[in-house]
Amino acid sequence: xxxxxxxxxxxxxxxxxxEAVIRMVEENAYCVDISKQILATIALLKRANSVILxxxxxxxxxxxxxxxxxxxxxxxxxxxxxxxxRIL
Amino acid sequence: xxxxxxxxxxxxxxxxxxEAVIRMVEENAYCVDISKQILATIALLKRANSVILxxxxxxxxxxxxxxxxxxxxxxxxxxxxxxxxRIL
Amino acid sequence: xxxxxxxxxxxxxxxxxxEAVIRMVEENAYCVDISKQILATIALLKRANSVILxxxxxxxxxxxxxxxxxxxxxxxxxxxxxxxxRIL
Amino acid sequence: xxxxxxxxxxxxxxxxxxEAVIRMVEENAYCVDISKQILATIALLKRANSVILxxxxxxxxxxxxxxxxxxxxxxxxxxxxxxxxRIL
Numbered sequence: 001x002x003x004x005x006x007x008x009x010x011x012x013x014x015x016x017x018x019e020a021v022i023r024m025v026e027e028n029a030y031c032v033d034i035s036k037q038i039l040a041t042i043a044l045l046k047r048a049n050s051v052i053l054x055x056x057x058x059x060x061x062x063x064x065x066x067x068x069x070x071x072x073x074x075x076x077x078x079x080x081x082x083x084x085x086r087i088l
Numbered sequence: 089x090x091x092x093x094x095x096x097x098x099x100x101x102x103x104x105x106x107e108a109v110i111r112m113v114e115e116n117a118y119c120v121d122i123s124k125q126i127l128a129t130i131a132l133l134k135r136a137n138s139v140i141l142x143x144x145x146x147x148x149x150x151x152x153x154x155x156x157x158x159x160x161x162x163x164x165x166x167x168x169x170x171x172x173x174r175i176l
Numbered sequence: 177x178x179x180x181x182x183x184x185x186x187x188x189x190x191x192x193x194x195e196a197v198i199r200m201v202e203e204n205a206y207c208v209d210i211s212k213q214i215l216a217t218i219a220l221l222k223r224a225n226s227v228i229l230x231x232x233x234x235x236x237x238x239x240x241x242x243x244x245x246x247x248x249x250x251x252x253x254x255x256x257x258x259x260x261x262r263i264l
Numbered sequence: 265x266x267x268x269x270x271x272x273x274x275x276x277x278x279x280x281x282x283e284a285v286i287r288m289v290e291e292n293a294y295c296v297d298i299s300k301q302i303l304a305t306i307a308l309l310k311r312a313n314s315v316i317l318x319x320x321x322x323x324x325x326x327x328x329x330x331x332x333x334x335x336x337x338x339x340x341x342x343x344x345x346x347x348x349x350r351i352l
Contacts, residue, residue: 002116004113007113008114011110011113011126012110015106015110018106018133019103022099025092025099026096028092031144031147035140036168039176042133045106045126048126049126049127049349050346053119053342053345055119058342065329070326074321074326077321078321080123082314083123085313087130088130088176088349135261141257142254142257145253146254162233166230170226172257172260172264173222176260176264187285191282201268201275204266207317207319207320210316211320211344211347212344212347214275214309214312218313218351221306222306225303228298231295235295252296263304263310264303
């Protein structure tokens with residue numbers, strides 16, 4: 001099982017949901033129902049993002065720390081927090 | 089041009105971006121880059137949601153109001169605000 | 177009971193929580209604990225915002241609609257959705 | 265200058281803003297204006313949270329890493345990401 005099996009599952013579900021949203025829009029479904037599906041897709045992507053970052057910390061960051069190379073990794077984590085502040 | 093042309097364009101861009109994210113995960117791209125792409129997709133979906141709700145107000149809600157039928161429409165708007173509070 | 181009794185209660189709780197956060201920072205409490213308290217305050221404010229908007233729809237918007245004056249009210253609701261998209 | 269000078273400034277501004285919001289509610293100001301002020305306060309708190317986490321990484325996490333003690337710190341960062349996913 002690749003380290004991203006869980007996030008891949010979430011991302012594929014989000015893709016299926018997004019395709020359903022696009023069909024709803026093309027078939028002129030009710031706007032409020034479309035909005036709810038978009039928000040549900042956003043919730044899935046937020047979950048996938050957390051899982052990706054969790055795996056990142058458990059693997060990439062941890063491996064780098066074991067080799068004493070953490071300056072870069074810490075800078076990246078700060079950047080991710082900023083991204084999340086701006087977008088979420 | 090259908091009333092949802094703008095949101096459809098945003099949603100299709102978001103789908104393309106999500107497919108790129110899935111490829112990145114499958115090809116074991118760097119986690120932080122994957123996270124940034126997921127967050128960028130979320131930003132697109134938030135935009136699409138706003139556009140959908142704008143059109144909803146300008147068409148469905150307005151038409152209903154002109155026929156004096158607004159109880160239902162107002163209840164729905166309250167529900168959308170609650171959805172957005174919980175998910176965004 | 178004023179129409180904003182519920183939101184006022186939430187806002188006052190949020191203020192108390194924010195004052196506690198400021199004390200934690202001044203007393204050099206652990207950063208992760210401070211972050212959790214800030215996020216909890218944000219959750220309270222998101223709740224208060226939903227309650228305010230619910231009351232707005234049930235009173236201001238409804239009254240205006242009954243007098244057939246809805247153009248302005250609808251424009252405002254669109255604006256609120258855009259604000260929520262950008263900030264939440 | 266304490267390491268939290270910047271976040272303290274943001275938090276104090278947010279407190280002043282929240283007090284203004286409470287006054288607006290007590291004086292029955294227009295709901296949409298109240299909502300905008302609450303959202304502006306949330307934006308300030310999100311900024312303060314990012315600054316707190318940046319300082320956390322630059323000081324607490326970095327010091328711990330230099331002493332080879334990172335298991336705990338990494339677990340905490342995972343938790344913060346989860347908190348941010350749920351609340352932001």
